[in-house]
Amino acid sequence: MEIRNIAIIAHVDHGKTKLTDALMRQTGMAEEGVSMDSNALEKERGITIYSKNTSVFFRDTKINIVDTPGHADFGSEVERVLRSIDSVILVVDAQEGPMPQTKFVLKKSLELGLKPIVVINKIDKPAARPEWTHDEVLSLFMDLGASNEQLDFTTLFAIAKEGIAKFNLKDESKDLIPLLDTIIKQVPLASSDELNEKPLRIQPFNLAYDNFLGRMAIGRIYEGVVKSGVNVFVKKPNGEIRSGKITKVFTFHGLERKEVTEAIAGDIVMIAGLPDIYIGETICVDANQEALPAINIDEPTISLNFLVNNSPFAGKEGKFVTNRQIRERLEKELEVNVGLKIDFAGNDFFKVYGRGELHIAILLENMRREGYELQVSQPQVIFKEKDGEVLEPFEEITIDVPSEMIGTVIEKLSRRKG
Numbered sequence: 001m002e003i004r005n006i007a008i009i010a011h012v013d014h015g016k017t018k019l020t021d022a023l024m025r026q027t028g029m030a031e032e033g034v035s036m037d038s039n040a041l042e043k044e045r046g047i048t049i050y051s052k053n054t055s056v057f058f059r060d061t062k063i064n065i066v067d068t069p070g071h072a073d074f075g076s077e078v079e080r081v082l083r084s085i086d087s088v089i090l091v092v093d094a095q096e097g098p099m100p101q102t103k104f105v106l107k108k109s110l111e112l113g114l115k116p117i118v119v120i121n122k123i124d125k126p127a128a129r130p131e132w133t134h135d136e137v138l139s140l141f142m143d144l145g146a147s148n149e150q151l152d153f154t155t156l157f158a159i160a161k162e163g164i165a166k167f168n169l170k171d172e173s174k175d176l177i178p179l180l181d182t183i184i185k186q187v188p189l190a191s192s193d194e195l196n197e198k199p200l201r202i203q204p205f206n207l208a209y210d211n212f213l214g215r216m217a218i219g220r221i222y223e224g225v226v227k228s229g230v231n232v233f234v235k236k237p238n239g240e241i242r243s244g245k246i247t248k249v250f251t252f253h254g255l256e257r258k259e260v261t262e263a264i265a266g267d268i269v270m271i272a273g274l275p276d277i278y279i280g281e282t283i284c285v286d287a288n289q290e291a292l293p294a295i296n297i298d299e300p301t302i303s304l305n306f307l308v309n310n311s312p313f314a315g316k317e318g319k320f321v322t323n324r325q326i327r328e329r330l331e332k333e334l335e336v337n338v339g340l341k342i343d344f345a346g347n348d349f350f351k352v353y354g355r356g357e358l359h360i361a362i363l364l365e366n367m368r369r370e371g372y373e374l375q376v377s378q379p380q381v382i383f384k385e386k387d388g389e390v391l392e393p394f395e396e397i398t399i400d401v402p403s404e405m406i407g408t409v410i411e412k413l414s415r416r417k418g
């Protein structure tokens with residue numbers, strides 16, 4: 001079976017997950033109502049927090065799809081994913097047109113040499129402007145320095161919510177076959193006999209955790225065939241090396257993971273048995289194999305302290321309230337939460353570093369629901385010094401307002417040093 005790997009990228013809320021869900025339904029991998037946004041917080045907030053893998057089967061091809069989060073706090077997660085796939089579906093809302101995060105993820109994709117497939121979504125909205133959106137997307141490609149080949153992208157118009165995609169607005173279409181056919185035609189083939197012959201090299205781009213199996217790596221098999229039970233070496237990008245054993249191999253099958261005895265080059269797999277595996281390392285079989293190029297992980301931008309609740313309301317809400325319990329929970333979080341750093345050295349607090357307020361808020365909300373009770377300090381921006389200069393992380397903001405509101409908005413922003 002041939003394998004193709006794609007990621008779905010877009011600004012927040014432009015319909016990535018709805019499109020992924022519809023692709024699963026179209027290919028019979030999921031029933032109506034099943035969604036990639038499977039986590040409780042994701043369902044409630046209607047946003048994707050964690051990038052997730054699914055695999056669908058179409059015309060003798062396995063298509064591995066990674067649905068990515070659109071919120072800027074999780075932007076670095078998208079970057080990691082982009083390193084491990086061969087093409088992207090860029091989803092753009094037909095009413096809003098390209099937005100800041102559209103630009104960010106498209107820029108990263110173009111820099112990596114990927115050739116996107118553009119899906120202009122939500123053409124059913126009464127105020128949709130699909131043709132205008134197409135022109136805006138084209139000029140964005142040009143502004144970002146797309147190559148001639150990248151500029152020659154295929155555009156589809158879609159109603160992800162209803163599982164419909166078409167090449168021309170006038171076309172009749174009842175399904176996503178036009179999109180699936182485009183994927184088969186345009187996404188470079190990831191698998192080949194030639195790659196299978198080579199010695200194994202896998203690079204993890206994501207981590208997962210299982211109560212029985214511990215930390216697991218989700219990665220792409222660049223070369224070779226992986227078998228469960230095989231002894232391997234793990235190489236860091238700087239050449240440092242250690243040995244280990246792969247105890248279990250899973251591939252994706254819709255949203256399910258399926259245990260297999262072996263998986264071939266090009267596929268995306270989940271691997272158990274390497275408790276200290278980390279993003280960007282290379283899993284190989286021969287100590288002399290070259291490590292794959294590093295995958296950068298963005299640095300934290302804010303920090304705050306987590307501490308035991310010693311306020312007058314202590315003990316009213318949570319079951320887990322002690323220093324030790326909070327510490328153990330945070331240590332567990334570090335197993336999978338890639339953008340997170342924690343300094344455990346403090347006497348009566350833990351200093352938690354994250355990618356943004358939403359990143360930390362999700363952790364806190366998850367802890368609260370699990371029965372933890374704790375206090376947190378106000379978030380502080382992390383400054384760093386480089387070449388004698390103090391650097392500060394910043395965000396870009398775009399606000400669409402009627403012109404009579406501009407004054408108020410600017411005033412409020414400047415009061416916050418915007």
Ligand SMILES: Nc1nc2c(ncn2[C@@H]2O[C@H](COP(=O)(O)OP(=O)(O)OP(=O)(O)O)[C@@H](O)[C@H]2O)c(=O)[nH]1
Pocket residue numbers: 010011012013014015016017018019046047048049068069070071121122123124125158159160161162
């Ligand atoms: N009218 C209309 N609404 C849509 C369509 N596709 C998605 N939506 C709606 O847009 C909202 C966001 O859809 P999602 O698929 O969750 O968007 P997303 O890009 O995955 O969002 P994040 O993962 O949070 O970045 C939901 O309320 C959907 O119902 C469409 O084709 N037409």
Ligand SMILES: [Mg+2]
Pocket residue numbers: 016017018037047048067068069070
């Ligand atoms: Mg989503």
